[in-house]
Amino acid sequence: MLRGGRGLSAGVCALAAVLVLALGYAALSWWSEGGRALPPVGYLATLPLLLVAALVLAGAWSVRRTVRGRRASGPHDGLRGFRVLVLCQAAALTGAVVAGWSVAHALVGRAALALQGLGSDAAAALAVAACGILLVVAGLVGQSWCRLDEDPPGPSEAQP
Incomplete structure (x- = not known):
């Protein structure tokens, strides 16, 4: 749970995605210019990303309910919230890395996208990139749900 701190920002996630995009594009271009085929990407890779995004939001929602007092707290809720x-x-950083790599893959394989359409690896890479962006959003929203707006009273401020 965040108290006063900003936590992870969207700018840091964007920076991570851009760095991975640049490095991934250079590596995949070098790989494909050597006459080797790009690593395959399938639409099935979107399912784990969507599942993790849903689990992150479910866990963060539970913490949000605890922070707002709508759920009975247990002895380890602070640790669970953390x-x-x-x-x-x-999850947000992982989504940024996945999105950057997948966009790099789609850019290197853009000729196949033009020729094969939705059946190409480049189209699947774009779908994976969209799910990576969704994972970034889920992570950042979940982080905001774990924020504590007020400090609880300390031992000296507690009422008898």
Whole structure:
């Protein structure tokens, strides 16, 4: 749970995606110019990303309910909230890396996209990139749900 800190920002995620895009484009271009085929990408790769996004949002929603007092808290809720926060941040960064790599793959394979259409690996890479962006959004939204707006009273401020 965040208290006062900003946490992970969308700018950091965008920077990670752009860096992976640049490095991935250079590596995949070098690979394909050597006469080798690009690694295959399938539409099935979107399913784990969507599942993780849903699980991240479900966990963060539970923390949000606890923070707002709508759910009874247990002895380890602070630790659980912190774990969910770290999961949200990891999901956002993972989504940024996946999106950057997938866009690089689609850019290198853009000729196949023009020739084969939706059946090409480039089209599947674009679908995976969209799911990566969705994972970034889910992670950042989940992180915002783990925010504590007020500090709880300390031991010296507690009422008898």
